[in-house]
Amino acid sequence: MKAVALSLREFPTINASIDGSDLILHSHVNVGVAVAVEGGLLTVVVKDADVKPLRQISSEVREMAARVRSGKVRPEDIEGSTFSISNLGMFDVESFVAIINPPESAILAVGSVQPTPVVVDGVIGVAQVMRVTLSADHRVTDGAEAARFLQVLAKYLETPLRLVI
Numbered sequence: 135m136k137a138v139a140l141s142l143r144e145f146p147t148i149n150a151s152i153d154g155s156d157l158i159l160h161s162h163v164n165v166g167v168a169v170a171v172e173g174g175l176l177t178v179v180v181k182d183a184d185v186k187p188l189r190q191i192s193s194e195v196r197e198m199a200a201r202v203r204s205g206k207v208r209p210e211d212i213e214g215s216t217f218s219i220s221n222l223g224m225f226d227v228e229s230f231v232a233i234i235n236p237p238e239s240a241i242l243a244v245g246s247v248q249p250t251p252v253v254v255d256g257v258i259g260v261a262q263v264m265r266v267t268l269s270a271d272h273r274v275t276d277g278a279e280a281a282r283f284l285q286v287l288a289k290y291l292e293t294p295l296r297l298v299i
Contacts, residue, residue, distance in 0.1 A: 135191050135219060136297045137290035138242060139163045139183035142217055145283045147275045148268075149216050151237040157274060158237075166215030166235070169199045176202050177235065179215040188297060219244060229265040239274035242287075243267040264291075 142149040142163045151158045163184040166177035178198035180191050198211040217239075220232040223246035232243035243266060250263040266287070270280045290296055 135165050135167060135180060135183055135195070136186075136188050137287055137294075138217065138219060139165050139180075140290055140297070141283055141287040143184050144286055145275075145279060147279065148240045148270065148283050150239045150274055151216065152239065152271065152273060153237060160216040162216065164214050164216045166212075166218040167195060168218065168220045169202045171202055176207065176212055177215060177218055178202060178207075178211050179213065181214060217241070223247065223264070229267055231267050232269055234269050234271055240268060240270040240280070243269065 142165075146159045147157075149160050149163055151160065162182055164179050164181045165183040166179045168175045168177050178195060180186065180194050183191055186194075198207075201207050201211060215235070215238065218232075218235050218241045220230075220241060221244040222230055223244055226246050228248055229245040230243050232241045234241050245265040245267075247262050247264045249260050252259055252261040252263070254261075266284065268280050268284055270277075
């Protein structure tokens with residue numbers, strides 16, 4: 135979530151919403167994450183995730199998810215997201231395409247980490263690989279910008295120390 139939030143700072147149209155024919159560029163990065171509940175999903179929202187430390191983000195998500203699962207969700211837990219993440223990795227789903235939550239302009243689908251053959255400097259080896267898929271509204275952005283967003287996100291995920299400094 136922190137890597138996504140930092141990446142969104144660099145791509146304001148991916149952290150945007152559509153209101154009728156108006157494009158709203160959000161000044162805050164409020165990242166929602168889907169939580170499975172009986173009969174469906176609810177999205178809990180970490181407000182200003184780009185400026186919060188990892189520990190605080192983790193704590194907030196855990197607390198909100200517990201409230202959602204126990205039926206004690208608060209309105210502020212599930213309102214105000216500017217971008218969402220859907221993670222099916224815990225179900226051993228390698229990759230999938232998530233559906234955008236209107237009025238947001240994009241959503242990130244996160245799959246499971248899998249051992250995968252890779253070639254590094256001409257040598258075949260095995261690396262742990264996680265696949266992500268970005269669904270984006272083409273009224274707001276395009277594939278080239280989406281690709282650049284994913285490149286920035288990959289850099290954060292591949293160098294996690296950048297998430298704490």
